[in-house]
Amino acid sequence: MKAIIIYESTHHGNTKKLVQAIAAKYHVETASIEGAESIDLSSYDRIGLASGIAFGKFYKRMEKFAEKIPAGARVFLLYTCGNPAGGYVKSITRTLEANGAKVVGNYGCKGYDTYGPFKLVGGIAKGHPTEEEIARAVEFYSKIRGKE
Ligand SMILES: Cc1cc2nc3c(=O)[nH]c(=O)nc-3n(C[C@H](O)[C@H](O)[C@H](O)COP(=O)(O)O)c2cc1C
Incomplete structure (x- = not known):
């Protein structure tokens, strides 16, 4: 069972917290999207794509990266967002x-958001992802890692 998670977590590192918690418990490689183009993904049994949300989608670079995922790959999605x-x-x-x-499968939860006008009010989803939300991400991974 070989697994990797490619992440893009530029706003506050919220999504990266989910990724790190999963990698701390399970044998999963992690890589930032910068430079991920050079990784040969064909040898992985599971490929995770993890990103914050911008304008209703995964970050643009991650949406683009998804186009390169090989046919037949088993993919799981992780995200954090200001407003679920x-x-x-x-x-x-x-x-x-x-x-x-x-x-x-996919797992998403709230992540601290100070984009645009939210900055003026100190941001939304402050304190997220919580320890519980992070633990749920790990639990999610434990369920999908063996799923065909
Ligand atoms: C440019 C921008 C656009 C965003 N658009 C949305 C959105 O459409 N919906 C939403 O729920 N959150 C939105 N957010 C909030 C982020 O998705 C949220 O804070 C997320 O946890 C950031 O993840 P990261 O710290 O891993 O980058 C936006 C944030 C930014 C910076």
Whole structure:
């Protein structure tokens, strides 16, 4: 079982907290999206894509990176967002599935958000992800890591 999580967590490092907690418990490689293009993903049984949300989608660079995921790959998605309105995995899932990858699950939770006008009020989702939300991400991974 070989697994890797590629992450983009530029706003406050919120999503990276989920990634680090999973990697602390399970044997999972992690890599920032910078330079991830050079990784040969064909040898991994699980590929995680982890990102903050911007304008209703995974960050632009991650949405683009998803186009390069090989057909037949088993992918899971992790994200944090200021307002968990839902629908945030739709676009990237569509891209992955159009290229023949399979999305085996996704986990998302709130992440501290100081974008734009929220900055003026001290941000939203302060204190997120919480320890509990991080633990749930680890639990999510424990469930999907063996799923076909
Ligand atoms: C430019 C920008 C756009 C954002 N757009 C959304 C959005 O559409 N919906 C949402 O819930 N959060 C949005 N957020 C909040 C982030 O998704 C949230 O703070 C996330 O936890 C950041 O993750 P990171 O620290 O791992 O980068 C936005 C943040 C930024 C900086």
